[in-house]
């Protein structure tokens with residue numbers, strides 16, 4: 001075991017994984033997977049010279065990543081998620097393979113999809129050291145686990161160590177997009193980001209954080225929050 005591996009507190013696997021999903025993890029994931037062993041290099045990752053590279057941390061079931069990468073075909077995306085069932089769900093959205101009837105060894109992307117998504121299926125903190133300075137134009141952290149109890153506060157993803165890493169891998173002028181529906185996490189983001197000197201909040205009016213930016217694709221947790229009566233907020237910070 002790598003003793004330098006950071007401790008992860010969420011779930012890595014669900015109780016069950018359907019046949020088509022494990023088929024996708026075995027046969028399609030290797031085609032789009034980042035193994036985390038080598039330093040990231042745009043030319044090796046993608047066949048296309050994309051205008052921008054974006055990172056989504058903790059993409060969950062992949063609804064946002066699948067949607068935004070379909071909308072922005074001129075952008076290369078790196079999605080990171082620990083939860084294997086979520087990774088498999090994203091692969092299903094990318095390939096259209098939903099059940100055993102669609103399982104085919106020559107599995108490929110849906111015809112109208114650009115080949116612009118690469119996946120790291122482990123803890124993003126393990127990838128940080130392999131990412132060159134200023135690699136990303138934009139980073140999404142959408143509805144991160146809020147860890148609302150005080151005794152779990154040090155598990156929250158927005159913390160000084162992770163912000164230091166995000167500031168390094170985001171280019172100057174790049175955007176850090178954070179969304180949350182949890183009142184404690186809203187306050188936590190405001191307080192932690194206010195104390196940080198690498199980012200500036202782009203909000204111009206007090207209403208800005210109530211609305212998602214243009215071209216927004218809803219996430220699973222966002223839909224769940226709205227259905228259950230909670231109000232999401234959207235923070236946009238610019239790297240100085």
Ligand SMILES: C[S@@+](CC[C@H](N)C(=O)[O-])C[C@H]1O[C@@H](n2cnc3c(N)ncnc32)[C@H](O)[C@@H]1O
Nearest residue numbers: 058059060081082123124142143145219220221
């Ligand atoms: C509350 S869910 C939100 C999922 C998705 N963004 C959404 O809005 O539907 C948070 C996700 O972040 C993932 N996650 C938490 N910490 C992570 C880390 N260090 N590296 C990669 N994924 C992480 C979890 O596995 C979980 O799927």
